[in-house]
Amino acid sequence: MTRRIGIDFDNTLICYDRLFLLLAREAGYEVPTKLRDKTALRDWLRVQPEGELAWQRLQAQAYGPQIGAATLFNGVEEVLAACQKRGDQLYVVSHKSRFAAQDREGVNLHQAARKFLVRSSLFERRLLNPDQVFFEESRAEKVRRIASLGCELFIDDLPETFTERDFPTSIRRILFAAQPLLPGIECCRNWQEIGQALE
Numbered sequence: 001m002t003r004r005i006g007i008d009f010d011n012t013l014i015c016y017d018r019l020f021l022l023l024a025r026e027a028g029y030e031v032p033t034k035l036r037d038k039t040a041l042r043d044w045l046r047v048q049p050e051g052e053l054a055w056q057r058l059q060a061q062a063y064g065p066q067i068g069a070a071t072l073f074n075g076v077e078e079v080l081a082a083c084q085k086r087g088d089q090l091y092v093v094s095h096k097s098r099f100a101a102q103d104r105e106g107v108n109l110h111q112a113a114r115k116f117l118v119r120s121s122l123f124e125r126r127l128l129n130p131d132q133v134f135f136e137e138s139r140a141e142k143v144r145r146i147a148s149l150g151c152e153l154f155i156d157d158l159p160e161t162f163t164e165r166d167f168p169t170s171i172r173r174i175l176f177a178a179q180p181l182l183p184g185i186e187c188c189r190n191w192q193e194i195g196q197a198l199e
């Protein structure tokens with residue numbers, strides 16, 4: 001039976017960890033080598049002088065002109081291929097503002113994200129369908145999209161998606177995170193675990 005599976009984009013399909021660390025070092029920050037991911041970097045940067053602004057500038061770069069240097073999470077392609085083989089319908093539904101707060105060049109972040117997906121060859125290999133990728137400008141619109149597509153399962157790195165007021169309670173929720181945060185929400189730490197959860 002065809003399942004409709006929804007997947008978040010930022011930090012669920014696409015991994016920015018290395019890119020953020022690289023951009024921070026390029027911007028002149030002496031980032032401690034023990035920092036390995038985006039969240040650790042953000043927390044460190046925010047307590048530096050003007051850190052919040054610096055973080056927003058890095059975001060404008062990473063989600064915009066530099067997005068091509070981000071990567072898919074390890075295991076994404078295998079899981080998408082297994083889903084396609086089973087006949088699942090896959091949808092990408094993302095909450096993403098169209099422009100970054102600290103970007104004066106007006107790079108369209110929705111277009112940048114689509115370009116990343118084109119270059120990743122996920123469309124070409126038919127692991128995703130470009131007509132089944134949606135970027136919404138608010139979390140509420142994202143949740144409305146998930147509901148109107150009839151997704152029976154959604155994968156997201158942010159618990160806020162699942163706790164949004166109108167998130168349909170009938171949808172199976174998989175949180176992509178290091179540890180479970182909320183009761184009633186499954187937690188997968190990596191895409192290998194997501195693959196097992198979808199079998």
Ligand SMILES: [Mg+2]
Nearest residue numbers: 008010011157
């Ligand atoms: Mg996300």
